[in-house]
Structures are given as C-alpha cells and as structure tokens.
Amino acid sequence: MTEWFEQWFGEEYLRLYPHRDERDAAEAVALITTATPLENRAVFDLACGPGRHAQVIRQTGAKVVGLDLSLPLLRRARAGIPPLAVIRGDMRILPFGNDTFDVVTNLFTSFGYFTTDEQHTAVLSEVARVLRTGGTFIIDFLNAEQVRAELVSKEERVVANQRVAIERHLSGDDRFVVKEMHLVDEGRSFLERVRLYTPAELEAMLDSAGLAVRERFGDYSGSPLTLQSPRAFLVAERR
Secondary structure, three states: OOOHHHHHOOHHHHHHOOOOOHHHHHHHHHHHHHHOOOOOOEEEEEOOOOOHHHHHHHHOOOEEEEEEOOHHHHHHHHOOOOOOOEEEOOOOOOOOOOOOEEEEEEOOOOOOOOOOHHHHHHHHHHHHHHEEEEEEEEEEEEOHHHHHHOOOOEEEEEEOOEEEEEEEEEOOOOOEEEEEEEEOOOOEEEEEEEEOOOHHHHHHHHHHOOEEEEEEEOOOOOOOOOOOOOEEEEEEEEO
C-alpha cells in the first residue's frame, strides 16, 4: 500500500506551502548556529525536501548532503546554483557508513510520518549510527501539547489562486494529527498524518538511541520550550 508521504510531497506541496521560504529557513539555521558550529563540518540534512535549509546551511561554510524520498523535491534541490548534493533514500535505512557526519538536521516536522513507533525509533537509531561521537542532532518538530490544545478543525484559504479547504482531526487514540487538504477547484485531495510525540516522549526516544538532549527551544527565535510553544526544537549530542 502506498503511504501518504509518497503521494503528497510533489509540486502540489510546493505550491500550497509558498510561505515556507528562505527567510523562514534562515531563522531556523541561525538558531542551529547558536547551538553548534557549522563551518567546515560535515552536515547531513535528513528529509531535505527542496533544499531550502540545506542551501542556507551551505552558506555557513558547511559541507552539506541532503536526503529525501521525493523525486520532485530533490529535482528542485538540484536546480540550485550550485546544485546541492542530494540523494534519494528512506530515512529508516540510511545509505551512509558509521560515524560519517558531525551534524544531522531534521527540520520542519520531517518526522513522525510512519505508522508504528518502531519505525520512528529506527530512524533515530540510524541518525545516531551515522553521527560521530560527540556529534550534534537537531530535530525541529511540532509541539504535540500545543497541537492538541489548539487544533483548528476546519478552515478555507486561497493559495496561489487555488481554493483550499482544510480539515484537521486527531486519531481515535489521540496519537496522530491528520490533515486533509482539498483542492476545491480541481476536485483533488491530499492527506498528511503525523505522530504526536510530546517533547518528553521525543527526549526519551532520543536517549534510547544514544542521543542526549542538551538544549530545548520553543521557536526559531530561541525562546524556551513551554506547553504553549509552537515548536519543539531539540539539540542532542551523540554519546
């Protein structure tokens, strides 16, 4: 069976998320640089998408490699000048040797896409494997507590001259947030489903994988992580 993320991350995704731009990426990378140096370091951008974060990371003087499953997004990443070094692959089985990278980033809620916790645990184990001892892993995830408390069930927007009806709901067990995007004028729909890990749950999973969290932020400006924070931005070190 085809997974939702195999269908969604294409040209429609790029068209419907135009507000996720270079400025947004620059803010996230600026926060990363306060947590760990990037210049001359080997950085792996896991689930790099069209490469907007990797492009900014490269500007710091880092040596960047990106990986994503989506061919349309990778084509966009390769269209940069100069093109980014990107690979198509599955984050559960990374095509790199042990101790390859100084820094691994996983940004803009590029985690929690799978059905089982075991699959997400496998991702973190792979991250720890390809990181060098003392290396840094940065995960930028949604704040599950805030999502559950402030979920907007229905709204309609106009994006790129396209009417989009959006419906959101929690799964019956409250473990997933599901978002359906209906392209009203085209009669097409897309679905997103993300596992709602709280910051505490994420920290426990990271710790089990050998990644010790040392800093926690609630947004790209570096504010403390609270129950009301929009993001859970965690900085961990491989033991």
